[in-house]
Amino acid sequence: xxxxxxxxxxxLAAGKGARFKSAESKVLHRICxxxxxxxxxxxLPELNIEKTFIVVDSASGDIREALxxxxxxxxxxxxxxxxxxxxxxTLDTIRxxxxxxxxxxxxxxxxxTGHLEALLEACEEGGCDEALLTTELDDPTGYGRIIKDPSGxxxxxxxxxxxxxxxxxxxxxNAGFACFRIxxxxxxxxxxxxxxxxxxxxxxxxxxxxxAAGRTVQTVPVPAGDEIFGINDRLQLAAxxxxxxxxxxxxxxxxxxxxxxxxxxxxxxxxxxxNDTCIQPGTxxxxxxxxxxxCTVGPNAHLVNAVVGDGTAIANGCxxxxxxxxxxxxxxPSAHLRDGALLGDEVRIGNFVEVKHSTIGDGTTAAHLxxxxxxxxxxxxxxxxxxxxxxxxxxxKNSTWIEDESFIGSGTQLIAPVRIGRGALxxxxxxxxxxxxxxxxxxxRSRQVNRER
Numbered sequence: 001x002x003x004x005x006x007x008x009x010x011x012l013a014a015g016k017g018a019r020f021k022s023a024e025s026k027v028l029h030r031i032c033x034x035x036x037x038x039x040x041x042x043x044l045p046e047l048n049i050e051k052t053f054i055v056v057d058s059a060s061g062d063i064r065e066a067l068x069x070x071x072x073x074x075x076x077x078x079x080x081x082x083x084x085x086x087x088x089x090t091l092d093t094i095r096x097x098x099x100x101x102x103x104x105x106x107x108x109x110x111x112x113t114g115h116l117e118a119l120l121e122a123c124e125e126g127g128c129d130e131a132l133l134t135t136e137l138d139d140p141t142g143y144g145r146i147i148k149d150p151s152g153x154x155x156x157x158x159x160x161x162x163x164x165x166x167x168x169x170x171x172x173x174n175a176g177f178a179c180f181r182i183x184x185x186x187x188x189x190x191x192x193x194x195x196x197x198x199x200x201x202x203x204x205x206x207x208x209x210x211x212a213a214g215r216t217v218q219t220v221p222v223p224a225g226d227e228i229f230g231i232n233d234r235l236q237l238a239a240x241x242x243x244x245x246x247x248x249x250x251x252x253x254x255x256x257x258x259x260x261x262x263x264x265x266x267x268x269x270x271x272x273x274x275n276d277t278c279i280q281p282g283t284x285x286x287x288x289x290x291x292x293x294x295c296t297v298g299p300n301a302h303l304v305n306a307v308v309g310d311g312t313a314i315a316n317g318c319x320x321x322x323x324x325x326x327x328x329x330x331x332x333p334s335a336h337l338r339d340g341a342l343l344g345d346e347v348r349i350g351n352f353v354e355v356k357h358s359t360i361g362d363g364t365t366a367a368h369l370x371x372x373x374x375x376x377x378x379x380x381x382x383x384x385x386x387x388x389x390x391x392x393x394x395x396x397k398n399s400t401w402i403e404d405e406s407f408i409g410s411g412t413q414l415i416a417p418v419r420i421g422r423g424a425l426x427x428x429x430x431x432x433x434x435x436x437x438x439x440x441x442x443x444x445r446s447r448q449v450n451r452e453r
Contacts, residue, residue: 005099005100006050006097006099006100007047007048007049007050007099007100007120008049008050008051008052008053008094008097008099008100008101008182009049009051009052009053009101009103009104010052010053010087010090010102010103010104011037011040011052011053011054011055011072011104011105011106012055012083012086012105012106013025013027013037013054013055013056013063013105013106013107014055014056014057014060014080014086015107017029017107019232019233020233020234020237024062025056025060025062025063026107026231027063027106027107028062028063028066029231029234029237031109031237031240031241031244031269032241032245032248032266032267032268032269033268033269033270033286033287034269034270035066036106036107036109036231036237036240037063037067037107037109038067039109039269040104040105040108040109040111041067041070043113043116047102047113047116047120049102050099051072051073052072053072053075053090053093053094054067054072054073054074054075054106055074055075055076055077055086055087055089055090056074056075056077057076057077057078058076058078060074060076075093076089077089081194081199081200081201082194082198082200082201082202082203083103083200083201083202083203083204084192084200084201084202084203084205084206085200085201086203087103087185087189087203088189088190088192088201091186091189091190094182094185094186095182095186097182098182098183099181099182100120100123100124100179100180100181100182101179101180101181101182101185102116102119102120102178102179103177103178103179103203104116104177105230107230107231108176108177108227108228108229108230108231109231109240110226110227110243110244111177111227111228112222115133115177115220115222115227116177116179118131118133118222119131119132119133119178119179119220120179122179122218122220123179123180123181126218128181128216128217128218129180129181129184129210129215129216129217130178130179130180130181130184130185130206130207130210130215130217131179131217131218131219131220132146132154132157132174132175132177132178132207132217132218132219133174133175133176133177133178133219133220133222133228134146134174134175134220134222135172135173135175135221135222135224135225135228136171136172136173136224137171137173138171140168140170140171140173141160142160143160143173143174144158144159144174145157145158145160145163145167145170145172145173145174146170146172146173147170149211153218154207154211154217154218154219155207155208155211156207156208156211157174157202157204157207157208159196159204161197161198162196162197172219172221174204175228175229176228176230177228178203178206184210184215187213188206188209188213188215189209191209192205192209193205226239226240226243244269245262245266245267248267248268248269249262249265249267252273255275256274256275256276257273257274257275257276257278257279258276258277258278258279259278259279260278260279260280260281261281264281264282265279265281265282265283265284266283266285266286267279267284267285268286268287268289270287270288271285271286271287271288271289271290271291272289272291273285273291273295274291274293274294275293275294276293276294277291277292277293277294277295277296278295278296279297279298280296280297280298280299280316281298281299281300282298282299282300282301283297283299283300283302283303284301284302284303285297285303286302286304286305287304287305288305289303289304289305289306289307290306290307290308291303291306291308292308292309292311292312292327293310293311294310294311295308295310295311295312295313295314296313296314297314298314299316300316300317301314301315301316301318301319301320301332302318303318303320304320304321304322305321305323306320306321306322306323306324306325306337307323307324308325309325309326309327309328309345310327310328311327311328312325312326312327312328312329312330312331313329313330313331314331314332315330315331315332315333315334315335316333316334317332317333317334318331318332318333318335318336318337319335319336319337319338320335320336320337321337321338321339322338322339322340323337323338323340323341323342323343323355324341324343325337325343325347326343326344326345326347326362327345327346328345328346329345329346329348329349330348330349330350331349332349332350332351333351334351334352335349335350335351335352335353335354335355336353336354337349337354337356338356338357339357340357341355341356341357341359341360342358342359343355343360344360344361344364345362346362346363347362347363347364347365348366348367349366350365350367350368351367351368351369352368353366353368353369353370353371353372354370354371354373355372355373356371356372356373356374357373357374357397358372358373358375358376358377358389359375359377360372360375360377360381361377361378361379361380361381361404362379362380363379363380364377364378364379364381364382364383365381366383366387367385368385368386369385369386370384370385370387371387371388371389372387372389373389373391373392373397374389374391374397374398374399374416375389375391375399375401375402376399376400376401376402377401377402378403378404378405378406378422379404379405380404380405381402381403381404381405381407381408382406382408383402383408384407384408384409384410384411384412384428385410385411386410386412387408387410387411387412387413387414388412388413389414389416390413390414390416391416398416398417399416399417400414400416400417400418400419400420401419402414402419402420403419403421403422403423403424404422404423405422405423406420406421406422406423406426407424407425407426408420409425409426409427409428409429409430410428410429411430412426412427412428412429412430412431412432413430413431413432414432415432415433418432418434418435419435419436420432420436420442421435421436421437421438421440422438422439423438423439424436424437424439424441424442425440425441425442426441426442426443427441427442427443427444427445430442430443430444431444431445432444
């Protein structure tokens with residue numbers, strides 16, 4: 001970056017994305033758990049961008065909310081009349097700026113930072129007024145062709161629908177990304193015309209306009225690759241997800257994580273996993289999951305926003321959402337943890353046990369067929385099979401407290417709010433409606449009567 005040079009970026013995100021057939025903005029469709037546009041915005045700090053402008057349509061509340069943390073300036077394009085018109089909508093904002101302006105597309109998330117840096121340097125150090133990212137394709141069908149003058153400098157870009165049969169034979173195509181020196185762009189962009197078959201204002205026409213004004217335009221050729229092309233429908237979205245999944249799996253495995261049969265595993269880009277952890281087939285890890293070292297997850301486990309301590313094993317068929325699990329725990333198979341459950345170390349949650357919005361202390365065991373909701377359970381407690389905390393009274397949720405070293409017999413119902421004292425024992429088959437003091441035995445069974453049939 002040249003000393004004293006200011007860099008800005010404008011991201012075009014007002015397109016309707018008609019081929020997605022979706023009520024949601026195209027750029028918010030997710031790839032590995034994140035909006036596609038987020039991957040592009042994450043690259044801009046590496047380029048020392050002073051300010052990012054995002055061009056949106058008038059119904060852009062979802063985009064504004066999703067991208068608020070990036071602190072961009074949103075500019076509304078009331079009518080979608082082409083890429084050139086989108087930049088015209090920014091003029092009131094950018095005409096007072098000096099420096100370089102990158103023009104980017106919100107549906108092209110994986111463009112390489114090095115390609116964008118090369119565009120900026122072409123304007124800053126090469127002295128050109130516009131730099132274009134181009135590539136060569138064996139089959140350039142559908143793309144704008146780069147028209148060059150006898151000296152080899154770009155003189156125009158012809159869109160496919162406007163191109164002659166001879167021009168369509170040109171293999172060098174416009175990859176879409178461009179960089180302008182802001183004063184040159186502001187001085188000449190109002191010369192754009194929509195006198196073409198689509199009736200739109202093409203930003204690509206700036207090449208011809210700047211050359212006619214004696215300005216310098218330069219191409220920045222790069223190798224052809226998926227990262228320079230946009231995502232225009234759900235088929236391409238799926239292909240992009242597959243591409244990113246391969247990259248995520250490669251990074252994890254080279255960093256010391258075992259992923260068995262990675263083609264069957266889904267891991268979001270926001271997930272972190274420690275060394276010597278094994279991710280079994282069919283497992284899905286979404287959101288802000290943090291998995292410690294030496295863990296086993298799966299097969300067929302589904303974790304969303306879960307924090308898992310070192311050495312913990314999560315068995316087949318478990319579903320865990322918005323929970324924190326300590327070290328050396330044993331979860332499952334087929335356990336369900338949700339809504340802020342917090343487990344200490346060396347906890348055992350067995351098959352068909354559901355834990356909801358509860359805290360469970362170190363060394364506690366609930367091995368079979370239980371529901372623990374809105375409970376605070378201490379250390380080294382035994383929860384027998386079939387235990388239910390009856391937390392809902394029809395109006396509100398109530399809490400159950402089970403103190404350290406208590407023993408809850410099988411088939412027990414704890415009618416909240418209720419407290420089981422430290423070291424207390426509840427007999428199997430009891431329905432507990434009153435507190436059990438520390439160290440006491442609580443029995444709540446109706447008398448058995450055997451009658452003749």
